[in-house]
Amino acid sequence: MNALEKLEKLLDREQFEKIKALNNPELHEFLAEWIEWLEPDKVFVCTDSPEDEAYVKWKALYYGEERMLETPNHTVHYDNYYDQARDKANTKLLVPGGKEIPFLNTKDRDEGLKEIRELMKGVMKGKELFVCFFALGPRNSVFTIPAVQLTDSAYVAHSEFILYRKGYEEFKRLGRNAKFFRFVHSAGELDERKTSKNLDKRRIYIDLLDDTVYSVNTQYGGNTIGLKKLAFRLTIQKAVKEGWLSEHMFLMRVNGPNGRKTYFTGAYPSMCGKTSTAMIPWENIVGDDLSFIVPVNGVARGANVEKGVFGIIQGVNPEDDPIIWKVLHSPVEIIFSNVLVKDGKPYWNEMGIEIPEEGENHSGRWWRGKKDKEGNEIPPSHKNARFTVSLEHFPNVDLEALENPCGVEVGGMIFGGRDKDTWPPVREAFDWKHGVITMGASLESETTAATLGKEGVRAFNPMAILDFMSVPLGEYIRNYLDFEKKLRKAPKIFAVNYFLRDENGNWLNHKLDKAVWLKWMELRVHGDVDAIETPIGYIPKYEDLARLFREVLDKDYTREDYEKQFTIRVPELLAKIERIETIYREKVGEVPEELFQVLEEERKRLLEAREKYGDYISPSAFEGE
């Protein structure tokens, strides 16, 4: 029996016809094999029609994975109390022989496949399986990667309809030529709250040979939404093989003088400001999490992999995030996850308005002071609670850029993380190589609630991508360095730090200060302002920032603040170089030799500066040089 014949037996007539219309034997085989294996009671195939999408949304309510809120089109979804973040320990790359790769969590492919198949055998008995087709990147473009998702979670399928471009017609168009990604997900057995129950058997296995990702016994989006962080492992591998960049980066338009549009990408680890930056008033968002950057005729062109936002809701308040706030309070389609609900209204931590004293949240019935099994007080919403919404609903979206099959020219690339004491708020690299090595490859950031485990620990996180890395780090950095050679003019590279603190732990910057850093970087891309050359790159001059603070935020920016924020902190910077060098030399292995040279040059510049000016150097010391 061939695959199509098998599918004819497994599916209703109507569903079978939808599959049959896709002329792709490889797809048929994959579907036949997995549908037989998962043993769902029922299969629904989603085409790109509004009816099929509506069916999935209805099923999310029908099966109780989502509940309606008071505002039309708003729903709430809960994940298990212990399933609120990415599970790094149980996320593994399947590689032949289980080859160990530094910093990557690998497992023997045969063993992994065997284990996951056992966990998934018959896992969908009594359940409905949704077969969905999407595309990564704009459709019918150099960026497009078609993908098929199998899931028994209508919530996961619903999220994907909000976050990704539909792909059924794309599969049809490509026919048997479609090289596609595959995602197989099951939430596993559910408890009475419709959350995954068998968390001890939670597994996310990435099969790099077959471009397939399996995920089981989990619902949290970062572990389950195939096209997001799961596909990301596959696209990194593909990009490195093919010589382009697949990055953990937002994509935004910064509006310069006289209507000038300059596009920036920015890589910050999860919970370190990608969404908040891309959503900043004054500018325009194209994407907030994942970008493809491809060299086209010598120009680096960027596109958003997605078309929606799976954003962190904690701290979203009307002053700092006016645009998100407004969208969250309008009747557009939104899934709230792991927030507090009372009388049909969602509430979250630090939202700037009074929160009810009881209600329902990710822990079930909740009241202020409620403690979990470990004795920790449960906040109203989880720190990693999220909202899922399409970008089309944002007044600040740059739709033309989002939909452009050629993407947009990338003028600048930004790297940043949670760093309390080392990097200044903003600086520009001397050149591509200096930026890639001392900013991207040297990125460190404090861990956050976006992953399970301890928070606030400074960790090596090159290009904000370490959690998703799927190739040896040295190869990834080599690809970055080589990328410049494919370009006539490389994007400028910058580094930001929104998270500097004083001795008492107070932030040195306000959340909206980043608006000024963005404007400054835009001017620098076009050579419109001078800058101060320091041992670690170019930093802004006080006068330029003071003017921009006035223009953009209508605020005074004192020289005192500038001095504090932009002090060159030599001991911390040297210690960081030491740490980074040791990691690459002793732990990573097989790293391009330039990396060590560039770090050594930076160290020399810092040592010379220390000789002349001491440990903590005012920016003005370099101004006269």
Ligand SMILES: Nc1nc2c(ncn2[C@@H]2O[C@H](COP(=O)(O)OP(=O)(O)O)[C@@H](O)[C@H]2O)c(=O)[nH]1
């Ligand atoms: N102190 C401080 N917190 C910020 C700043 N920007 C963002 N945040 C907080 O960082 C958290 C994560 O931000 P988000 O933009 O959602 O991160 P993403 O996961 O990278 O998209 C949120 O709780 C924000 O409120 C900032 O400039 N300063």
Ligand SMILES: C=C(OP(=O)(O)O)C(=O)O
């Ligand atoms: C979904 C995620 O994205 P973000 O980078 O916005 O936290 C994640 O990392 O789990």
Ligand SMILES: [Mn+2]
């Ligand atoms: Mn985000």
